[in-house]
Amino acid sequence: MTTRKLLLLPGDGVGPETMNQMRKLIDWANREHAAGFEIEEGLVGGAAYDAHGASISEQDMAKALAADAVLFGAVGGPKWDDVAYEVRPEAGLLRLRKDLGLFANLRPAICYPALADSSSLRKEVVEGLDILIVRELTGGVYFGEPKEITDLGNGQKRAIDTQIYDTFEIERISSVAFELARTRTNRVCSMEKRNVMKSGVLWNEVVTATHAAGYKDVELTHMLADAGGMQLVRWPKQFDVIVTDNLFGDMLSDVAAMLTGSLGMLPSASLGAPDEATGSRRALYEPVHGSAPDIAGQGIANPIAMIASFAMCLRYSFDMVEPAGQVEEAIAAVLDAGKRTADIMSDGCEQLSTDAMGDAIVEQLTG
Numbered sequence: 259m260t261t262r263k264l265l266l267l268p269g270d271g272v273g274p275e276t277m278n279q280m281r282k283l284i285d286w287a288n289r290e291h292a293a294g295f296e297i298e299e300g301l302v303g304g305a306a307y308d309a310h311g312a313s314i315s316e317q318d319m320a321k322a323l324a325a326d327a328v329l330f331g332a333v334g335g336p337k338w339d340d341v342a343y344e345v346r347p348e349a350g351l352l353r354l355r356k357d358l359g360l361f362a363n364l365r366p367a368i369c370y371p372a373l374a375d376s377s378s379l380r381k382e383v384v385e386g387l388d389i390l391i392v393r394e395l396t397g398g399v400y401f402g403e404p405k406e407i408t409d410l411g412n413g414q415k416r417a418i419d420t421q422i423y424d425t426f427e428i429e430r431i432s433s434v435a436f437e438l439a440r441t442r443t444n445r446v447c448s449m450e451k452r453n454v455m456k457s458g459v460l461w462n463e464v465v466t467a468t469h470a471a472g473y474k475d476v477e478l479t480h481m482l483a484d485a486g487g488m489q490l491v492r493w494p495k496q497f498d499v500i501v502t503d504n505l506f507g508d509m510l511s512d513v514a515a516m517l518t519g520s521l522g523m524l525p526s527a528s529l530g531a532p533d534e535a536t537g538s539r540r541a542l543y544e545p546v547h548g549s550a551p552d553i554a555g556q557g558i559a560n561p562i563a564m565i566a567s568f569a570m571c572l573r574y575s576f577d578m579v580e581p582a583g584q585v586e587e588a589i590a591a592v593l594d595a596g597k598r599t600a601d602i603m604s605d606g607c608e609q610l611s612t613d614a615m616g617d618a619i620v621e622q623l624t625g
């Protein structure tokens with residue numbers, strides 16, 4: 259049987275609680291699909307700081323580099339608000355993204371029919387929504403140098419951030435978007451600001467050339483990122499895959515997230531380049547939400563984002579498309595049956611604890 263190595267990094271706050279539910283799905287995949295998952299565990303964020311004085315230890319970084327996929331809970335919390343900047347909990351996640359070379363961030367925005375009423379938009383605008391935002395994660399204005407605040411000496415200061423993109427960075431992220439579109443409804447919309455930014459001009463040029471060179475079967479459209487934000491709240495179902503840079507992707511994926519209701523529902527994947535020998539990509543899967551310190555330890559967190567992140571792991575790291583679909587259908591069926599955690603509770607539904615929601619999804623899968 260194939261052996262597949264998973265590294266679990268539960269982290270802080272609700273991270274360990276939601277990851278405990280995801281473990282039930284790993285057991286299910288091993289039992290029902292002979293998945294051969296072997297689990298290693300490590301510490302990240304505040305938990306790693308308390309144990310090692312670092313946001314992730316070198317030993318756990320080595321485990322992440324050796325794993326076939328990393329599953330990450332959440333990091334941070336008030337307990338670590340005053341630790342030094344370099345060892346703050348979030349630094350552990352940034353180190354993982356950097357050292358694993360995770361340049362492509364995939365954020366699906368799926369609106370389960372049972373939750374269409376909890377969106378801030380009208381039901382018909384979001385019901386059945388299924389879009390995927392592909393955000394460039396390791397370049398652009400968050401990383402470009404110079405990045406500084408200088409004192410101008412006249413009572414004024416100057417802040418500089420630098421937006422930089424090289425051709426290869428745009429080629430590889432747009433290739434990921436085109437390939438994913440082929441597994442969906444085959445449409446990509448690229449978003450940038452070519453009207454006011456040179457990086458937008460190059461982005462547009464390179465996406466167009468990458469499309470012409472290898473992905474002519476995929477429908478490609480371009481949109482200015484500000485218009486894209488407007489269209490996302492006007493009629494989001496017009497999109498299939500959206501590809502965009504780090505900064506615009508950060509904002510547009512949060513907009514898309516809120517179309518679907520609660521933060522506790524949203525999974526994500528971050529992928530690196532394919533390995534030359536095996537073709538497999540380094541990958542990290544995590545819920546979009548943080549450590550939710552306001553509800554941590556109460557057994558009420560929604561584990562669906564974490565469980566749906568595991569479904570993404572099955573699909574993107576192991577090509578286990580059918581089991582991934584089964585997990586996603588089980589989530590939809592449990593919601594259809596009126597089972598809810600506190601964050602998505604509505605009248606006439608049954609409120610479940612974190613643990614009971616995990617059990618309900620596994621029961622749905624095993625009949």
Ligand code: NAD
Nearest residue numbers: 332333334335521522547548549550551552553559560601
């Ligand atoms: P948050 O996502 O932790 O919480 C925002 C709100 O959503 C809270 O009211 C919370 O209770 C709720 N929520 C989040 N996840 C939920 C779940 N699974 N079920 C039910 N409700 C849920 O964001 P925040 O409050 O801005 O940040 C809290 C901490 O998390 C901070 O230290 C922040 O830096 C960190 N953070 C970490 C990550 C990460 O690990 N990737 C991401 C965002 C924030």
